[in-house]
Amino acid sequence: MSAIADVARLAGVAKATASRALSGRGYVSEETRRRVVEAAARIGYVASPNAASLVTGRTQSVGVIIPFISRWFFAEVLESLEQALLAQGYDMTLYNLPAVSDERERIFDFFLARKRFDGVISVGVELTDAEVDLLHRLGRPLVGIGGDIPGARTIAIDDVGAARLATEHLLSLGHTDIRHIGGDQADQMDFAVHTQRLTGFNRAMQAAGLPIDGCFTPCAFTIPGGYEAGLALFGDPRRRPTAVFAASDEIAIGLIIAARDLGIQVPSELSVIGIDGHPYAEMFRLTTIEQHPRNQARMAVESLLAALAPDADPAMLGLRRAPTNLVMRSSTSAPR
Numbered sequence: 001m002s003a004i005a006d007v008a009r010l011a012g013v014a015k016a017t018a019s020r021a022l023s024g025r026g027y028v029s030e031e032t033r034r035r036v037v038e039a040a041a042r043i044g045y046v047a048s049p050n051a052a053s054l055v056t057g058r059t060q061s062v063g064v065i066i067p068f069i070s071r072w073f074f075a076e077v078l079e080s081l082e083q084a085l086l087a088q089g090y091d092m093t094l095y096n097l098p099a100v101s102d103e104r105e106r107i108f109d110f111f112l113a114r115k116r117f118d119g120v121i122s123v124g125v126e127l128t129d130a131e132v133d134l135l136h137r138l139g140r141p142l143v144g145i146g147g148d149i150p151g152a153r154t155i156a157i158d159d160v161g162a163a164r165l166a167t168e169h170l171l172s173l174g175h176t177d178i179r180h181i182g183g184d185q186a187d188q189m190d191f192a193v194h195t196q197r198l199t200g201f202n203r204a205m206q207a208a209g210l211p212i213d214g215c216f217t218p219c220a221f222t223i224p225g226g227y228e229a230g231l232a233l234f235g236d237p238r239r240r241p242t243a244v245f246a247a248s249d250e251i252a253i254g255l256i257i258a259a260r261d262l263g264i265q266v267p268s269e270l271s272v273i274g275i276d277g278h279p280y281a282e283m284f285r286l287t288t289i290e291q292h293p294r295n296q297a298r299m300a301v302e303s304l305l306a307a308l309a310p311d312a313d314p315a316m317l318g319l320r321r322a323p324t325n326l327v328m329r330s331s332t333s334a335p336r
Helices: 003-010 016-025 030-043 047-056 073-085 101-112 129-137 159-173 188-209 223-234 249-259 293-308
Strands: 061-066 092-098 117-125 142-145 153-155 178-183 216-219 244-247 271-278 287-290 319-320 326-327
Touching: 003 016, 003 030, 016 030, 047 153, 061 073, 073 092, 073 117, 073 293, 092 101, 101 129, 117 293, 129 142, 142 293, 153 293, 159 178, 159 188, 159 244, 159 271, 159 287, 159 326, 178 188, 178 223, 178 249, 216 223, 223 249, 244 249, 249 271
Parallel strands: 061 092, 061 117, 117 142, 142 153, 153 319, 178 216, 178 244, 244 271, 271 287
Antiparallel strands: 287 326
């Protein structure tokens, strides 16, 4: 089996120089690096990650915990996390974290505690104080995406502010008969996303002097969920609003399909706005508040690398807001 000494001999450099050239840690000239890399390729030398970790104290591996894999937001975050970590030379191990259960305890007590990771990224999971404390005691920097986790660096949009902006867009067009269709308050996502978006809607309506009683309809956070809620709400002309703020783009798309099936024109008879920036939003010409999950993933990787730096600033702990923006398309207009 080829060893680093063989690579060094073939390249005509010292073993320490060959090691620096292959690991990327420490300075070597580009010419020397090229000779070492070519020598390693010629004899089929592959550096041992375990041996490198003994020297550097790093595994170049990050643990990622996530509640869903197939849902759009989480899939976008995962793909971007993997790309950003690979670009920095890090591997990623994924754990699908369920709600409180024996399986969740095993993930923390065994996998995250005993396997060697340089850090952990939590996506859309509201960790308990005990879980955060365990990671801190193990010396594992923690970065969260989706909401505030005390004692950790976290990335999240302002759900209340985004919902308020979406509602204010409808109000600015002249709508006063507005409904919010969103997640069931009894079936919350972590970080109370459903409640936060309902709160933003209520605040905008109250600031405009409009009633909020009876203005909320719960549904599943899916296209079928929005479709079913739309058929029920729009099917009765006496209850039909002129505008709807949907708590997600998938709900909004379901509402638009339901309106079309009922012969209701969007936007001349019904305006619809969502939150997300889903790829289907462009296809349905949906006005939405884009939250850029890929950007949130890149911000999380930047925060984790900053936490791993020798001179990491403890003051960087806390919540960092990810930007959102209003994208106006043809699903909203002034009321007829």
